Amino acid sequence: MARTDRKVSYSPTGKLADVTPEMAAAGVDAALRLLDGRWKMEILFQLFGGGVLRFSELERAIPAVSQKMLTQHLRELERDGLVTRTLHAQVPPRVDYALTAWGEALCPVLDALLDWAARRPAQPAPA
Amino acid sequence: MARTDRKVSYSPTGKLADVTPEMAAAGVDAALRLLDGRWKMEILFQLFGGGVLRFSELERAIPAVSQKMLTQHLRELERDGLVTRTLHAQVPPRVDYALTAWGEALCPVLDALLDWAARRPAQPAPA
DNA sequence: CTGGATCCTTTAAGATACTG
DNA sequence: CAGTATCTTAAAGGATCCAG
Numbered sequence: 085m086a087r088t089d090r091k092v093s094y095s096p097t098g099k100l101a102d103v104t105p106e107m108a109a110a111g112v113d114a115a116l117r118l119l120d121g122r123w124k125m126e127i128l129f130q131l132f133g134g135g136v137l138r139f140s141e142l143e144r145a146i147p148a149v150s151q152k153m154l155t156q157h158l159r160e161l162e163r164d165g166l167v168t169r170t171l172h173a174q175v176p177p178r179v180d181y182a183l184t185a186w187g188e189a190l191c192p193v194l195d196a197l198l199d200w201a202a203r204r205p206a207q208p209a210p211a
Numbered sequence: 212m213a214r215t216d217r218k219v220s221y222s223p224t225g226k227l228a229d230v231t232p233e234m235a236a237a238g239v240d241a242a243l244r245l246l247d248g249r250w251k252m253e254i255l256f257q258l259f260g261g262g263v264l265r266f267s268e269l270e271r272a273i274p275a276v277s278q279k280m281l282t283q284h285l286r287e288l289e290r291d292g293l294v295t296r297t298l299h300a301q302v303p304p305r306v307d308y309a310l311t312a313w314g315e316a317l318c319p320v321l322d323a324l325l326d327w328a329a330r331r332p333a334q335p336a337p338a
Numbered sequence: 339c340t341g342g343a344t345c346c347t348t349t350a351a352g353a354t355a356c357t358g
Numbered sequence: 359c360a361g362t363a364t365c366t367t368a369a370a371g372g373a374t375c376c377a378g
Contacts, residue, residue, distance in 0.1 A: 100322045105256035105272070112252050112321050115328035116243070122371070125239050129232035139340055145232070150372055155341060165331060176339045177378085186331055193320075193327045194239050195227045200320045201242040204292055204313055249351065266360050277352060282361060303359045304358085 118164045121157045123149045125194075128183070131167065132191050136182045166190070245291045248284045250276045252321075255310070258294065259318050263309045293317070 100108050119125070126146045130137060137145065142154060158181060161167040166187035172178040227235055246252070253273045257264060264272065269281060285308060288294040293314035299305040 100259075100318065100325065105253070105259070108259075108321075108325070109252035109256040111325050111328065112256075115324050116246065116252075118328075119243065120370095125236035125243075126232070129236040129239075132227075132232070132235075150374095151341070152343095152373085153371065156371090165334060171340095175378095177341085179340065184332075186327075189330065190327055191227065193323050194235075196320050196323050197242050198227065198235070198238050200313075200316055201238065201245075203316060205311075207292060247350095270360095277354095278361070279353090279363095280351065283351095298360095302358095304361085306360065 118166065119190075121153075121160065123153055123157050124161065127154075127157060127161065128166070128187070128190065128194075131181065131183045132188065134182070134188075136180050139179050139181070142181065161187070245293065246317075248280075248287065250280055250284050251288065254281075254284060254288065254308075255293070255314070255317065255321075258308065258310045259315065261309070261315075263307050266306050266308070269308065288314070 103111075119128075123146060126149070127142065130142060130145050139154070139158075142158075143149070143151070146154070158167065158169065162169045165184060168182050168184055170180040170182070172180070230238075246255075250273060253276070254269065257269060257272050266281070266285075269285075270276070270278070273281070285294065285296065289296045292311060295309050295311055297307040297309070299307070
């Protein structure tokens with residue numbers, strides 16, 4: 085079988101069955117792009133577990149983030165379907181952010197990633 | 212309980228038990244940094260399943276990557292313990308790349324990520 | 339309170355040429 | 359064959375000011 089036709093057969097029952105390396109890589113890249121952003125993990129972990137936080141609460145919980153980036157990342161997470169944004173029509177305005185069911189479902193995946201990272205063998209001491 | 216003391220208790224048996232959101236986010240960020248790079252997924256998926264490829268074979272398998280980026284990403288993956296680099300002392304030189312056991316162990320994690328991404332609810336049609 | 343708009347800096351990535 | 363070195367470009371992120 086030619087190299088370019090090689091399939092990833094590592095997970096016979098999983099998503100990686102019978103796809104080319106290119107297809108698998110593209111799929112994972114697309115998934116990772118949803119999570120790409122300096123502060124997205126901070127935001128997600130503030131919301132995991134059913135948390136409902138206002139914009140200003142997220143600002144306080146993540147002191148290092150700028151308003152611009154917090155807004156931008158929240159908008160991306162909302163657009164991508166991980167978080168919901170609820171605007172309460174009152175003065176002053178109030179906006180609540182929470183995870184969607186699909187967003188919550190990311191938690192065990194990140195847990196698995198963390199578990200993998202924890203299994204990393206000891207590295208040679210840096211010179 | 213104060214917000215800043217809230218724990219992520221989603222995975223009682225997992226790595227996310229009893230850590231603050233900040234700690235969890237930092238850990239996941241560190242893990243994701245190992246995978247960050249335009250071509251790393253392409254490289255990894257070429258090697259998943261026990262593949263052993265030479266530099267030029269990777270170049271052919273991933274036509275769009277430049278020599279510079281291929282070298283750079285391979286070096287990072289080697290430094291981070293995901294791939295091994297074997298230099299055969301001969302002329303012309305020959306270098307083989309393969310995954311470490313830990314690198315191979317990433318495959319099921321990426322499979323889980325892909326499975327999560329596939330469960331994404333349908334988005335409203337873009338205007 | 340919850341942002342939007344603008345400007346500036348940093349970093350990743352691509353193009354190209356050259357070498358043991 | 360398997361890289362390095364240098365230059366240029368594109369994208370992400372940060373700082374600051376303004377507004378409903």
